[in-house]
Amino acid sequence: MSKERIVGTIFNIVFGLWCFFDIILRTAFEEKINTFLKRALWNDSVDINRWIDVAVLVLLMAIIVFLHHYSYGELVKLGLIAIPIVIGTLNADSYHLISVILFVVAARYADVDKVVKIYFYILLIMIPFIIIMCMLGVLPDLTMHRGGQLRHALGFEHPNRLGMRIFQLVACFCYTKRKSAYKIIKYILMCLATYFVYKVPNSQTAYSAIIILMLVIIVGGIYDKYGINKRRLMKIMAIGTVAANVVTVFSSFYNPKGNKYYTLIDKFMSHRFWYGYRMYKYYGVSAWGQKVDTLVKDNKYVGVYHQLFLDNAYLSILLKYGIVVYVIFSILLAMAVFYYVKQDDFTMVAILFTYAIYGIMTTGFYMMSHNIFLLTIASPLYIKVKTQDKKIGHGRFRIVWGL
Numbered sequence: 001m002s003k004e005r006i007v008g009t010i011f012n013i014v015f016g017l018w019c020f021f022d023i024i025l026r027t028a029f030e031e032k033i034n035t036f037l038k039r040a041l042w043n044d045s046v047d048i049n050r051w052i053d054v055a056v057l058v059l060l061m062a063i064i065v066f067l068h069h070y071s072y073g074e075l076v077k078l079g080l081i082a083i084p085i086v087i088g089t090l091n092a093d094s095y096h097l098i099s100v101i102l103f104v105v106a107a108r109y110a111d112v113d114k115v116v117k118i119y120f121y122i123l124l125i126m127i128p129f130i131i132i133m134c135m136l137g138v139l140p141d142l143t144m145h146r147g148g149q150l151r152h153a154l155g156f157e158h159p160n161r162l163g164m165r166i167f168q169l170v171a172c173f174c175y176t177k178r179k180s181a182y183k184i185i186k187y188i189l190m191c192l193a194t195y196f197v198y199k200v201p202n203s204q205t206a207y208s209a210i211i212i213l214m215l216v217i218i219v220g221g222i223y224d225k226y227g228i229n230k231r232r233l234m235k236i237m238a239i240g241t242v243a244a245n246v247v248t249v250f251s252s253f254y255n256p257k258g259n260k261y262y263t264l265i266d267k268f269m270s271h272r273f274w275y276g277y278r279m280y281k282y283y284g285v286s287a288w289g290q291k292v293d294t295l296v297k298d299n300k301y302v303g304v305y306h307q308l309f310l311d312n313a314y315l316s317i318l319l320k321y322g323i324v325v326y327v328i329f330s331i332l333l334a335m336a337v338f339y340y341v342k343q344d345d346f347t348m349v350a351i352l353f354t355y356a357i358y359g360i361m362t363t364g365f366y367m368m369s370h371n372i373f374l375l376t377i378a379s380p381l382y383i384k385v386k387t388q389d390k391k392i393g394h395g396r397f398r399i400v401w402g403l
Contacts, residue, residue: 057099061102
């Protein structure tokens with residue numbers, strides 16, 4: 001086995017362990033585990049979630065520092081990406097983006113197909129397990145109402161979290177089984193998932209994303225049936241991915257109540273642009289990031305606070321991490337989707353396009369726990385490194401061609 005495959009396998013193991021704990025610790029199991037450890041270790045400050053975060057951080061850094069070799073060009077490129085994100089992270093006091101970059105850099109020798117397959121099987125096991133634990137009374141079922149409909153979390157910390165996990169499962173299923181000949185079964189399963197997410201957690205963002213992904217894949221199937229080249233469709237989706245970012249950010253700079261058509265669109269989007277506009281007017285935009293809270297003081301009246309909302313992922317990156325980081329992140333996303341257009345990978349382009357729409361509705365888009373497909377950023381960043389060992393006398397040296 002080559003060194004690259006060994007390092008890729010190590011990354012897969014670390015990634016798989018992180019995925020498992022990310023799912024299980026987003027339930028009431030976290031409190032149960034912490035309680036057990038506090039009693040066992042006689043330590044009231046035990047936090048299993050923090051322990052896992054630190055352990056994964058150490059392992060990722062070990063992979064990057066000790067198992068990777070970089071050319072000077074790659075080091076410069078990674079530095080230009082990482083340094084601004086570190087600065088933005090410190091100013092924003094939010095660590096989601098830096099964790100994404102650590103995973104992306106550590107995924108140098110990872111196989112995206114294998115990573116998605118690992119996550120798919122973990123979700124396939126863990127989602128039913130958590131639901132069963134809820135039905136047995138081990139985990140609580142958090143319920144709430146939206147309109148006249150009762151929403152269920154079925155053991156997860158929130159109904160939206162259950163919806164998000166089902167959407168992740170569907171996306172991974174579509175990619176893992178993209179070459180399956182039984183397409184009608186795939187469509188039926190996606191319809192059932194949509195119905196489940198609508199009826200049980202009633203997560204609007206999740207079931208809308210599943211519907212969009214299903215429709216795009218059905219269109220792709222029609223193209224295949226009639227022998228139509230899908231390259232143009234993929235380019236349209238790639239452009240749509242970029243447009244979902246740029247258009248929604250600039251739309252948040254304007255008050256939607258000033259135009260009746262914009263107001264209708266904003267109402268259809270559950271007032272995402274109105275909430276984004278209020279956040280933009282309160283905080284403004286900085287170059288290198290700032291701390292952003294949704295509970296803010298009134299600018300006119302002392303002691304009065306307002307609860308604002310920030311559900312657009314792209315605007316969230318811009319306001320929290322600053323213009324520089326927003327531009328870098330946007331370029332990386334564009335590079336990833338156009339890379340898979342060139343690779344003629346229709347399903348991945350469809351998933352990235354769907355996630356781009358998903359990002360309009362929720363800030364979870366740029367968090368690894370919501371979107372493991374952010375690892376695709378690593379694909380265009382690295383050209384496969386070729387290594388060749390040669391003997392000179394009694395010694396050896398390695399020639400490495402980077403980017």
